Amino acid sequence: MRETPYQQLERRFHRLNALGEAAAVLHWDMSAIMPVGGAEGRAEQLAELKAVRHGMLTAPEVGDLLDEAENEAEGVLTGWQPANVREMRQRWIKATALSEDLVVALSKACSACETLWRTARADDDFASVRPALEEVLNLTREAAAAKGEKQGLSLYDALLDDYEPDGRAADIDPVFDALEAFLPDFLGQVLEAQAAKPEAIPPEGPFPEQTQKALGVQFMQALGFDFDHGRLDISLHPFCGGTPDDVRITTRYDEADFTSSLMGVLHETGHALYERGLPKTWRGQPVGDALGMSMHESQSLLIEMQVCRSQGFLGYAAPIMRSAFGGNGPAWDQDNLQRLYTRVEPGFIRVDADEVTYPAHVIMRYRLERAMIEGDMEIADLPGAWNDGMKKMLGLTPANDREGCLQDLHWFDGAWGYFPTYTLGAMTAAQLFDAAKTQVPEIEPGIAEGNFKPLFRWLKTHVHGKGSLLPAKELLIEATGKPLDPDIFKAHLNARYLA
Amino acid sequence: MRETPYQQLERRFHRLNALGEAAAVLHWDMSAIMPVGGAEGRAEQLAELKAVRHGMLTAPEVGDLLDEAENEAEGVLTGWQPANVREMRQRWIKATALSEDLVVALSKACSACETLWRTARADDDFASVRPALEEVLNLTREAAAAKGEKQGLSLYDALLDDYEPDGRAADIDPVFDALEAFLPDFLGQVLEAQAAKPEAIPPEGPFPEQTQKALGVQFMQALGFDFDHGRLDISLHPFCGGTPDDVRITTRYDEADFTSSLMGVLHETGHALYERGLPKTWRGQPVGDALGMSMHESQSLLIEMQVCRSQGFLGYAAPIMRSAFGGNGPAWDQDNLQRLYTRVEPGFIRVDADEVTYPAHVIMRYRLERAMIEGDMEIADLPGAWNDGMKKMLGLTPANDREGCLQDLHWFDGAWGYFPTYTLGAMTAAQLFDAAKTQVPEIEPGIAEGNFKPLFRWLKTHVHGKGSLLPAKELLIEATGKPLDPDIFKAHLNARYLA
Numbered sequence: 001m002r003e004t005p006y007q008q009l010e011r012r013f014h015r016l017n018a019l020g021e022a023a024a025v026l027h028w029d030m031s032a033i034m035p036v037g038g039a040e041g042r043a044e045q046l047a048e049l050k051a052v053r054h055g056m057l058t059a060p061e062v063g064d065l066l067d068e069a070e071n072e073a074e075g076v077l078t079g080w081q082p083a084n085v086r087e088m089r090q091r092w093i094k095a096t097a098l099s100e101d102l103v104v105a106l107s108k109a110c111s112a113c114e115t116l117w118r119t120a121r122a123d124d125d126f127a128s129v130r131p132a133l134e135e136v137l138n139l140t141r142e143a144a145a146a147k148g149e150k151q152g153l154s155l156y157d158a159l160l161d162d163y164e165p166d167g168r169a170a171d172i173d174p175v176f177d178a179l180e181a182f183l184p185d186f187l188g189q190v191l192e193a194q195a196a197k198p199e200a201i202p203p204e205g206p207f208p209e210q211t212q213k214a215l216g217v218q219f220m221q222a223l224g225f226d227f228d229h230g231r232l233d234i235s236l237h238p239f240c241g242g243t244p245d246d247v248r249i250t251t252r253y254d255e256a257d258f259t260s261s262l263m264g265v266l267h268e269t270g271h272a273l274y275e276r277g278l279p280k281t282w283r284g285q286p287v288g289d290a291l292g293m294s295m296h297e298s299q300s301l302l303i304e305m306q307v308c309r310s311q312g313f314l315g316y317a318a319p320i321m322r323s324a325f326g327g328n329g330p331a332w333d334q335d336n337l338q339r340l341y342t343r344v345e346p347g348f349i350r351v352d353a354d355e356v357t358y359p360a361h362v363i364m365r366y367r368l369e370r371a372m373i374e375g376d377m378e379i380a381d382l383p384g385a386w387n388d389g390m391k392k393m394l395g396l397t398p399a400n401d402r403e404g405c406l407q408d409l410h411w412f413d414g415a416w417g418y419f420p421t422y423t424l425g426a427m428t429a430a431q432l433f434d435a436a437k438t439q440v441p442e443i444e445p446g447i448a449e450g451n452f453k454p455l456f457r458w459l460k461t462h463v464h465g466k467g468s469l470l471p472a473k474e475l476l477i478e479a480t481g482k483p484l485d486p487d488i489f490k491a492h493l494n495a496r497y498l499a
Numbered sequence: 500m501r502e503t504p505y506q507q508l509e510r511r512f513h514r515l516n517a518l519g520e521a522a523a524v525l526h527w528d529m530s531a532i533m534p535v536g537g538a539e540g541r542a543e544q545l546a547e548l549k550a551v552r553h554g555m556l557t558a559p560e561v562g563d564l565l566d567e568a569e570n571e572a573e574g575v576l577t578g579w580q581p582a583n584v585r586e587m588r589q590r591w592i593k594a595t596a597l598s599e600d601l602v603v604a605l606s607k608a609c610s611a612c613e614t615l616w617r618t619a620r621a622d623d624d625f626a627s628v629r630p631a632l633e634e635v636l637n638l639t640r641e642a643a644a645a646k647g648e649k650q651g652l653s654l655y656d657a658l659l660d661d662y663e664p665d666g667r668a669a670d671i672d673p674v675f676d677a678l679e680a681f682l683p684d685f686l687g688q689v690l691e692a693q694a695a696k697p698e699a700i701p702p703e704g705p706f707p708e709q710t711q712k713a714l715g716v717q718f719m720q721a722l723g724f725d726f727d728h729g730r731l732d733i734s735l736h737p738f739c740g741g742t743p744d745d746v747r748i749t750t751r752y753d754e755a756d757f758t759s760s761l762m763g764v765l766h767e768t769g770h771a772l773y774e775r776g777l778p779k780t781w782r783g784q785p786v787g788d789a790l791g792m793s794m795h796e797s798q799s800l801l802i803e804m805q806v807c808r809s810q811g812f813l814g815y816a817a818p819i820m821r822s823a824f825g826g827n828g829p830a831w832d833q834d835n836l837q838r839l840y841t842r843v844e845p846g847f848i849r850v851d852a853d854e855v856t857y858p859a860h861v862i863m864r865y866r867l868e869r870a871m872i873e874g875d876m877e878i879a880d881l882p883g884a885w886n887d888g889m890k891k892m893l894g895l896t897p898a899n900d901r902e903g904c905l906q907d908l909h910w911f912d913g914a915w916g917y918f919p920t921y922t923l924g925a926m927t928a929a930q931l932f933d934a935a936k937t938q939v940p941e942i943e944p945g946i947a948e949g950n951f952k953p954l955f956r957w958l959k960t961h962v963h964g965k966g967s968l969l970p971a972k973e974l975l976i977e978a979t980g981k982p983l984d985p986d987i988f989k990a991h992l993n994a995r996y997l998a
Contacts, residue, residue, distance in 0.1 A: 015547050015550075018540075018543045018544045018546075018547040019544070019547055019548070019551070021540055021543075021544050022521060022522075022525060022544040022545075022547070022548060023521075025525060025528060025541075025544070026521060026524060026525070029524060029528065033730070034745060035726060035727050035728055035729055035730060035745055036727050037725070037727040037728035037729075037744050037745060038728070038741075038742070038744055038745030040744065041517075041520055041742055041744045041745060042524075042745070044517045044520075044783075045517045045518070045520050045521040045524070046521075047517075048514050048517040048518055048521070049518070049521060051514075052518070052551055226536070227534060228534050228535050228536040229534055229536035229537070230534055230536075231532070231534060242537075243537070243540055245536050245537055245539065245540045246533060246534055246536060246537030246540060246541070284543075
C-alpha cells in the first residue's frame with residue numbers, strides 16, 4: 001500500500017530525529033569527556049550532521065507533503081497527528097526561511113565573535129569585540145527580518161520564537177512590568193528581614209568528590225531518575241543533554257562547598273525528568289518533543305527552587321546530607337541549611353544570582369536586546385546602558401565591563417531572544433507548583449518525607465506526558481486554570497522570604 | 500572556479516568520513532558507557548547514519564564522477580590522488596553491489612541469529628540456532644555471489660575482501676598449509692621444553708582497579724599514546740574505537756589478576772597507535788585510512804606479542820609492575836613473568852589461546868567457513884566437523900558445542916571471511932618486527948630500556964604513515980623485502996619457545 005503524505009512525513013521526521021539524537025550524544029561527549037584533540041574532527045562531524053538534517057528538512061517534496069497533509073479531509077488525521085503536522089510545519093518554515101548564504105555568514109560571524117569575546121572578557125576590553133558584535137547584530141537583524149516575514153512576526157518576536165514557540169513580546173511586557181514594579185521595594189524588605197535573622201553558616205569541608213557524587217545520585221534516584229536511562233558526569237558548565245531514553249546530566253564539584261553542586265544536580269535532574277517523561281508513543285515525532293525553553297526551565301526551577309530549597313524538602317534532606325559527610329554542629333541544622341539555600345544578595349553576575357534578584361538581571365537584558373534588535377540602541381551605547389540598568393534595577397554600578405555587559409556569552413554567540421525564558425521559566429515553575437499543591441494535597445507532605453511520586457504523577461499528567469501537543473501557553477492554562485500570572489510568583493517570593 | 504570531478508569526490512568522501520566518524524564515536528559510547536535503556540534509540544541512530552552514508556556513496560552522480568576522475572589526462576591527478584580514486588572506486592563497487600532488499604534482509608537475519616545464538620550458547624543448544632544460521636549462510640552466499648560478480652571474485656574471496664582488501668584464498672592456502680604442517684610437532688616440543696622449566700607462578704593479588712589503570716596508562720604513555728587524542732575506558736569486550744584524532748581503547752579489570760588486562764591494554768594500544776599514526780594530510784580521505792584487518796591486527800600483535808611478551812620488554816617492565824603493586828617474592832621476577840606471559844596450553848577457546856595454539860583455532864575455522872560458503876558442507880554437519888578439526892589440530896575433543904562451534908559470534912552475526920585475518924596478522928607482525936630490528940639496530944636495546952621511539956619511527960615510515968597508499972601486500976614487500984613468509988613466524992616461535 002502506498003504511504004499517505006502524512007506517513008511519508010512521519011518517516012522523514014523519524015529519521016531527522018534519529019540524526020538529531022546522534023548529534024545530541026556527540027554534543028554531550030564533546031562537553032563531558034572528549035579529549036581536547038578531538039575538537040576539530042567533532043566540529044566537522046556536527047556540521048555535517050547539521051547539513052544533512054537541513055537538506056532532509058528543506059527538500060522540495062517536504063513543502064508539498066505538508067500542503068497535502070494539511071489539506072487532508074476532516075477525520076483522516078486523528079489524535080495527536082494534526083498537532084504533529086503543525087509542529088512539522090513550524091520546523092519547515094524556520095528551516096526554509098533563511099538562505100544558505102545567510103546561515104553560513106551568521107554562523108561564521110558568531111564563531112568569530114565568540115572567540116574575540118573570550119579574550120575581551122578576560123581583558124575587560126569591550127572595544128576589541130565591538131565591531132564583531134555589531135556584525136553579529138546586523139546579521140541577526142537580517143535573519144530576524146527574513147524569519148519574521150515568513151511567520152508574520154516582528155523582528156524581536158521572530159528571534160524569541162526560536163527559543164519560545166509562540167512567545168511574544170506583547171505577552172512578556174505586562175508580566176515583566178509587573179515584576180519590575182514589585183521587585184525593588186520587595187528586595188529592600190527581604191534584605192531587612194534577612195539581617196534580622198541569624199546569619200547562614202556554610203558547613204565546613206572538605207567534601208570528597210566521590211561522596212558528593214554518591215549524595216547527588218541518592219537524591220536523583222529519590223526524585224525518580226533512572227540510571228538505566230541516563231548518566232551523571234562532570235563538565236565545566238553543567239547541563240542536561242543526550243536523548244529522552246538516555247538523558248545525561250553533568251555537574252562540577254568543589255571540595256570546599258558541596259551545596260552549590262548539589263543544587264545544580266537537582267536543577268539538571270528537573271530538566272532530565274521532563275525529557276524522560278515525554279510520551280513514549282510519540283517518540284521521534286515533533287509532537288513528542290519538549291516545549292520551548294520557558295517550559296524546560298520551569299521544570300528545572302520547579303525542582304530546584306520550588307521543591308529543593310523549601311523547608312519541607314530540607315527537613316527530609318538535611319539529615320541525609322549531614323550523614324553523608326559525617327557532619328555535625330549547627331551548620332547542618334535544617335534551618336541553617338534553608339537560610340543558606342535562600343540567601344539573597346544583589347550582585348553583578350547573573351549566573352550567581354539568587355531567586356529574588358535573578359529577574360532583575362533578565363528584565364534588564366530583555367529590554368536592552370529588544371532596543372538593539374529594533375534599532376533603538378547602538379552597540380556602542382551598550383556598556384553605558386548596561387550600567388544604568390544595573391543601577392536602576394539593583395542599585396549597583398559594575399566597576400568594569402567584565403562584571404557588566406561582557407559577562408554573558410549569549411549575544412556574542414548570536415543567542416538573541418533567549419534571556420526572557422529564564423524568568424518566564426521561574427514564574428511558570430511557581431504557577432505550576434502552586435496548582436499542583438492545590439490540586440493534590442499529598443504533594444507537600446510527600447516532599448517532606450522524600451516521596452516525590454505524587455508530584456511527578458501530576459507533572460507527568462499535566463506537562464511531561466503532553467509533549468508538544470499544546471502550545472506552552474495553552475498547556476499552562478489547562479494545567480493551572482489561567483495564563484501566566486506574575487502574582488503567583490510574587491506570592492511565592494513573599495511566602496518564602498517575608499513570611 | 501568550477502570544481503573538478505576529483506575535487507567533488509574529495510568533498511563527498513570528506514563528508515562521508517565525518518559521518519563515519521560520528522558513527523564510530525556512537526559505537527564506542529554504546530560499548531563503553533551507554534546506559535542499557537539507550538540501546539533501542541542508539542540502534543536507530545546508527546541505522547540512519549548508515550542509510551545516509553549509503554545514499555551518499557551510491558548516488559547516481561558518484562559513478563560518473565569516478566569515471567571522469569579515472570579518465571583524467573596523465574598528470575592531472577598527482578601524488579596520492581590516484582590511490583585515493585582507486586580506494587573510492589573500491590568502496591563504491593562494494594556499496595553498489597548489493598540491492599537494498601538484500602542488505603536489509605541480511606541485516607535482519609544477522610540480528611535475529613545473533614539473539615538466538617546468545618541463548619543457544621548459554622544452553623549449549625546448537626539445534627535451536629541452526630535454522631537461523633542457515634538463513635544467514637544462504638543470504639551471505641547470495642551477497643557473496645553479487646559482490647563476486649561485480650569484482651570478478653569467487654564467493655569466499657568476495658567475503659574476505661571486505662575485511663582484507665585484495666586478500667585471496669589462493670594466497671592464504673600455502674601459508675596456512677605450511678603452518679599446519681609445522682604446528683603439531685612444534686607444539687609437542689614446546690610442551691616438553693616447558694615441562695622441563697620451572698612452573699610460572701602468578702603474582703598474588705588483589706590488584707586494585709585504580710592501580711591497574713594507572714599502570715596501563717603509564718605503559719601507554721611510554722609507548723607514545725597521547726591522552727590529548729584518546730581515552731582508556733572499561734568495556735565487556737576490549738576494543739579500539741573512536742577516530743584517528745580521538746582514539747579510544749577499552750579494557751576490563753580482574754582484581755585477582757592484573758596480567759591479562761595489562762596485556763590487553765598493550766594490544767589495543769598497538770591498534771590505537773596505528774590509527775594515530777595515519778597521515779594527517781590525507782585525513783578524511785579513503786587513501787588516509789588504515790589498511791585491512793590483517794595489517795591492523797599486525798600492529799596490535801606486534802606490540803603485544805612481539806614486543807611486550809619479550810625478555811627485553813619484561814626486563815624493563817617487571818620492576819615497574821612490582822613497584823606499582825608493592826609486590827615481592829619470586830613471582831615478580833622478570834623470568835617468572837616472562838614464563839607466565841609465554842605459557843602454552845592447548846585449550847578449547849580461541850580467545851583464551853596462546854600464541855602457539857592460536858593459529859590452529861584460526862586455520863580450522865578458515866577451512867570450515869570456506870567449505871560452507873562454497874557449498875561443500877552443510878550447517879548440520881558443523882558440530883561434528885568442528886570436533887573432528889579440534890581433535891586433528893590440537894588433540895582435544897570439546898565436551899559440548901558451547902566450547903565447540905558455538906563459542907564465537909562471527910558466523911552467527913554474518914562475519915564470514917574474517918577469521919584468517921587474525922593469523923595473517925600474527926605472521927605479518929613477526930615479519931614486520933623482524934625487518935624493523937634488522938634495519939634499525941637501536942630498536943631492541945631501546946625496548947629493553949623503555950624507549951620505543953626507534954620502533955615507532957620505523958613503523959610510522961613503513962606502515963602507519965602510508966595509510967592506504969599501497970595495498971597491504973605491496974606495503975609488506977616494500978617494508979620487509981618480501982611477501983608474507985611463514986618461515987619468519989616459525990623462526991619467531993622457535994626462538995621464543997625452544998631456544
